Amino acid sequence: MELDNRKQKILKAIIEEYTRTGEPVGSKRIASLLDIVASPATIRNDMAILFDMGLLEQPHTSAGRVPSHMGYRYYIDHLMVPSPISPKEMAAIEAMFNVRDPDPDRLLSDAAQALADYTHCVAISSTTTPPEVLVRHIELIPAAERTVIIMVIASNGAVKSRVCRVDFEVTKNICEFFTNFANARLAGKSINEISSAYINSLTFSVGDYTEVFTSLLTAIYSLCKEINDGQFCTRGMTNLLAYDEMKDFSKDLLLMLGKKERAIELLGDGNFDVRVTVGKENNSMELANASVVAVRYNIGPSRCGTLALVGPVRMEYPKLIPHIEYFARMLSELLSEAMREQP
Amino acid sequence: MELDNRKQKILKAIIEEYTRTGEPVGSKRIASLLDIVASPATIRNDMAILFDMGLLEQPHTSAGRVPSHMGYRYYIDHLMVPSPISPKEMAAIEAMFNVRDPDPDRLLSDAAQALADYTHCVAISSTTTPPEVLVRHIELIPAAERTVIIMVIASNGAVKSRVCRVDFEVTKNICEFFTNFANARLAGKSINEISSAYINSLTFSVGDYTEVFTSLLTAIYSLCKEINDGQFCTRGMTNLLAYDEMKDFSKDLLLMLGKKERAIELLGDGNFDVRVTVGKENNSMELANASVVAVRYNIGPSRCGTLALVGPVRMEYPKLIPHIEYFARMLSELLSEAMREQP
DNA sequence: TTTAGCACTCATTACCTTCAAGTGCTAAAC
């Protein structure tokens, strides 16, 4: 797909004007906007060609032109000039991260919230746990007479705990016995190997204690599963309601984003650095009128995550892409530090 | 406000028919619906009186009548017959609770989700921590060379933990020292007394260790604050989008519910068993066209929570009120068991 | 290749009419 210089400028101008106003753009407006000298008629000719190429659309004969999803694709791939983040904005973003709590579990959801607030889009953040993460240690802490806290620590620094009520009196002996037993069977195992079936098989090998320990082992399974599933959160859903052009679609889109398994789909396989998918490229009914900007980030050597933005096709890509990348970089640094793999 | 028998029946019929259809109800329809024999003209006379009393409204002269918020108030207080939950529904609700994870922290959010799914409204659940809850114990668990897990256990069974990276090598001695120090100063104190200022004062009294322990003490403060703040979660926001009559208001309402401090307001002071507020009774712009059903529940002797439902004024009160009450009862039982106060 | 000119298209708006639902009032019936 080759476009001569003027057509490129015209397409770029139409997209940027449409992004700004949300209204179809006419030849006259472009003529006054462009720095090149060309009459509206000339521009009309070029617009007709861009239309034939599928880069523009026409709501109806007597309206101006609107960029098609293909037009946006061309713009993102060839025309867009990313606008660098100003030091002021950088400081603002850093401040958001700094005032927040440094708890890794929260960092992700706070970042999503901040990103959503900042971009007025829906922000999704997630992490995945790769198979090489191991169970490092299992700890049992007596909390009260018949209550223990069970804690799973993974090799990548992830920690999950749960309060467990048990049917027996919690003595130092029992705790020690169980801790030894659990660590002997589970520590060093890959976290994604801890299946429900494996835990079941363990329950029977505790001998006399089978009944007593079942609930503890089940809790360990849940905790491992939580670590293995990674984190996932969606913020700023209500932001979508502010876009007039989405009012017919936002309901379905919001319902879809509300379903975790559907929302995870749109993050893709994480096999990219930055990925922008426009409208129908998303292969999903609900996203046919939305765009998704996804960025991958690393957390230390053994874990990675995805940060994504869902918003109207008419998104300020040149501004938002550098922003989400900066968010991802900050998150990467902070989480890598917080969860650094240790000997 | 006294209404004769027929007027009561007419008001009840109008409200129930309007709740069902969402359309203004005319005198003819009521005549065919009512079991009492009365002509449309008679009903029209009564409707005119109900209208004068402020219990009905008229969208325009040639339309039927619509219940006013005052009409709903009268209905809820005097006319409504709560429909008991069927054993089948009870079983369905119990099943929801059973298949879910028994973790107390999750129970609340799962219950809100289930309630939202069940009622097609927004569900809010929250717990508050009363001042008599104490810090029972603080535990420090070494997780890796420079990483510890810090854990606060409260007298009401609440447990919160956080991973902390520290600047020193974690030895058994240091852990013991810090655990002793922290417990000496904090255990037994009321959880809401652990202020930022108090923690600050502690940091200086650790002597040589001031710098090393600052991050740990800050973490303790956060954890106490989390316990003291209780839990709060909102689920099913997108449900509101399904109501045609709310399409003009749902945007503002959703934005408001998205703000925690605003959403907390509408739970009220918890000084009630069941509370229904209709439309303008809510004293909030955004809720002027919505109703809130709030139920209080107890968690053991020392903690209570609120479960609330936000939906259209045209809500199926007779069905939903018993349902949310049943949810609250279930929650109360399960949480009381899970978090029972212990010696 | 570019541009001016002009006929043409079509959404939007305003205005009008018709239609139907439902009311309020009056006078008769119970």
Added chain:
DNA sequence: GTTTAGCACTTGAAGGTAATGAGTGCTAAA
């Protein structure tokens, strides 16, 4: 006194028509 039938009246919704104007596509000249 209460209830009811009858009927004029009101009003939003739906449908049709005309005027408006923004913006196009095409043609022919520059």
